[in-house]
Amino acid sequence: MRRGALAVADRIVTHPLNAWTWSGSADTRFAPRLADFRPADSQTVVEMMEGKYLLAGETVETGGTSPFALLDESDAWQLELNGFGWLRHFAGVTDPGQRAFARTLVRDWLARHERFDRDIWGVFVTGRRVLNWLKAYALLTDGASPDQMRRLNRSLAIQLHSLKVRAGLSPDPMARIMAAIALAGAALSEAETAGDLDALVGDLAALLARTVDGDGLVITRNPLHQIQILVELIPVNQALIQRHGRLAPLLAQRMEAMHRALDHLVLGTREAAFFHGCGQVPVELVLSIGAQSGIRSSGSGLVGGYGVLVDGPGKLVADGGRLPPIEASRDAHASALAFEFACGSTLVAGNCGPAPAQLDDSRDLFRHTSAHSAPTIDDLSSATIVGRGPGREAALENARPGAIGFDAAENTLELRSGAYGERYGLDIVRRLTLMGGGQTLVGQDRFVAGPGRKKQQGAFSIRFHLAPGVVVERSAEEDLIRLVYRNGEVWTFLWEGAAAEIDDSVRHSAHFGLNRTRQIVLHGPAFDGADIAWVFTRQSQG
Template sequence: MTTSLAGQPLLAVLTLREVWRRARRRLRTGPLHRWRFAGGRAGKLLVVPPSLRHGDPMIAEAIYAGRFFFAGQLLEPGRTSIFQAPLPSEAYAAELHGFDWLRHHAEAGDALAVQNARTLVDDWIRQKGGTLADPAFEPAVAARRMIAWLSHADMLLADADAGFHKRFLRSLSSQARYLRSVAQEAPEGTPRLQVRTALAFVSLCLPAASGRIKIAARHLAEELDRQVFPDGGHISRDPGAPVAILADLIPLRQTYLRQGQALPRGLYSAIDRMLPAVRFFRHSDGSLALFNGSGASDIHLMTVLLRYDETLGEPITHARQSGYHRLAAGSSVIVADTGCPPPALVSRNAHAGTLGFELSCEANRIVVNCGRPLTADAEWRRLSRSTAAHSTVTLDDRSSSHFARSESLDRFLGTPLVPGPTEVLSSELGDPVRGFEATHNGYERQSGLLHRRQVSLAEDGWTVDGHDSFQRSATVRTGSDAGKATARFHLHPSVSVEVIGDGVRLAVRGQRWLFRADARVEIEDSIFFADAGGARRTLQLAVPFDAYDPAGIAWCFEREA
């Protein structure tokens, strides 16, 4: 099915902006300008930044054996260079050419792993170093590669011959010139921030005039101020974004200090804001809430990052700018999406999960969203972003936010969210319960209805009460007559389900919870995408109700043991 741009003004605007951005980038990297990226090389590295990301020696061993597993897909090129082999997807290419996997070789640390890492880097320089139009030179991919090469330069250059040393520094210098040229043409959001972060690293690690260090610092600080909310969340509303950004910013801060350079104020304040945000989005088991592109959590990385958090206070209950609520009582934690979708330009990974929530208790995840798949499969990705893949309410099996229905547009624009909720009103409930009430207008245009949800957590953390209903919009008088609403509660794969009378008993690692609703509860299949081992089957509780019944439905999770 195709999407008519004439009927979708927002898609038309986004398409024109992307066409113009790509045209500007091609002009900057075309034959008339390509000579600027050649030239001399830095004579030496001034400093090697630290890396906070841990590796797995088993992955380094697999790469040495010729098994390259990226973006959920395995490629075994045999005697062909991996950098000449046809790649299965853009996501695969981004991971391969980003070189984050060097951390696995660094973790292995033996001579064989180091030599293999050096050989692969040298192979990339020979095969791809001059092909600026290749996917390897997408701005964000090039930025990730620069940071990875700099962070592992001590491993790559240790005992390296003079020829590799020269090729490595020449390639770094050339890529740095390229990134400075295309920085303004990088896509909005994290790709542009990654480019600015990489250029700040380069200004400190390679010999440069003091003016260049100051310019890189200023640009990075400006980008951080644009993208990081006062509450520490990211403009994309992805709970995983602060983790990924901090994994670069904290080593960058240490590199500034090591070089005796003044810390950019924007860098310092962004780190101070984002560290508490990581704690805000964490569940009882240490993993992140699954909203807007968040997937399997790197718990080890988060543990390392939080050692730098000096606030040590309890997370806030309402991240107003990011649009999330967090309820914590006893050993239970609820995280809920109570905000509008992110701006369309940074919504390439956003989900249609408005008013969805997740519940955890002690080290157990109970109610979840499906999360982001590890693979680049387009159908799974689209399914994981739908409202039905979140623990919230669907109306007539539609999503509260929508996506382009054209595969070509998806590839070109990165699947942004198009019309969705434009207003989410929320308020907090007072003692003796902790909770929130929120309403969104994502279904207003088609159905003339507003979804209202109320969720509260008892003081001891043993009872979660909720209520869902629809009310007619005061501004939209027309709408479809269909009114089949379904409240969905996706369960973590570790949760077992047993029907008990008019309720459902949930059991997980020594805990038992009873779910009840004042409507029929159905048990349906679901998929949990956000598992480090790949997608897993699970179950969901589905409660159908009439959207035009003003009473709506009430539901409750009550812990029994």
């Protein structure tokens, strides 16, 4: 009901009869005060000037036309294009032609999209666009004529006004927080101190408190969203410290917790764990965020509904099954009891990640529990996609919320899911122990009678999605599978209490959309007392 009311209100304020009243003064002057700490790539500049745009894991060749003239590309690609995060690659170049090319692209956008368009002026993408233009303001105004300056400033002012009008009408918490960051960042960037700066920073702090939980994790539980917020929030916070230090404490404690929570969810591969819509994020971006703070996580423990085990170079992140609030579950996955495990730079097993932009029709398949290293019964998902329209993207758990506990003495997690209780009368209890300096992961999956009454017999599947490039060798004489990874490391997988098969799988790639790989599937009858044990262990060298 509330979502529908907000949608109607947004339609009213964006109707042409009302949108034309959005004000934006060309006299508003900005200064380049937001620094972009993200790494730049000179090769990306070359490729874009050649008409090749790698965005959202999809490469599009424009054939000499403006990328903003393309209408048939994926939504994810369009959002990345119109968010202008790629401007950072041009900000540090010295070649006049390359710098002029970036300015030409922005002016082309102004010529095509200066008027409201529901998709291109969405709250989230508009917030990112404003912030990225402000971070590249010195580049965009270099050599600009007075008319070009006025047009750029007026567009920024109008987009900021649209955020003030629409942010509160968005049901998406990520859109609301991005708008709040943009409004505070713009106030900090005004040449003359904005009169509403204190109020905007206060609003941002209050919204952060509602969008980030007590452990410092965004309520969507998506590590990518954590990264997106920090990428935009860090420059705003740095400018706040430099120019208005009295306001900095409003954000300091929450940002500290956010850095710590993200560090918990980053494996030894330096990639964030693939949960709730997070796929491959460039390692250099994760490292650059970490470099902005000296805060590090303190080893094994629980954070935001995840369990984390650390031993030497080994690290495991497992999902206790908590689903985000309905309004924050647009990208939620049914990942109860799933884990990702890496030892140093070797990803041993993990999840498939989100559907690539080119396969948007398969989005719900990648959200299914079977796309995760997790147990299921009859390959049913532990959560259901419900609703229609925008609500269709929300996931709801089938049964009781999951539970997760941590035993520090044993470096063990115990996770319990009641997702299958109503249909099968069974709960699944997963126990994970990391030992041997992070080189041995011991797992146990037990099926136990739950409070629900047994209604039908089912068969379990326990999936382990392996890293791309692994060579899988099956021993015919014993329950042992040998895994040879790209870096030469050899691991063995042993099990008892189930039959095993080897099947195809995929893993999300930032550059190729998907990488093909393999998965191990354990299967058997699901009944009260079924007990399956399994072990990943690294073979000693030499």
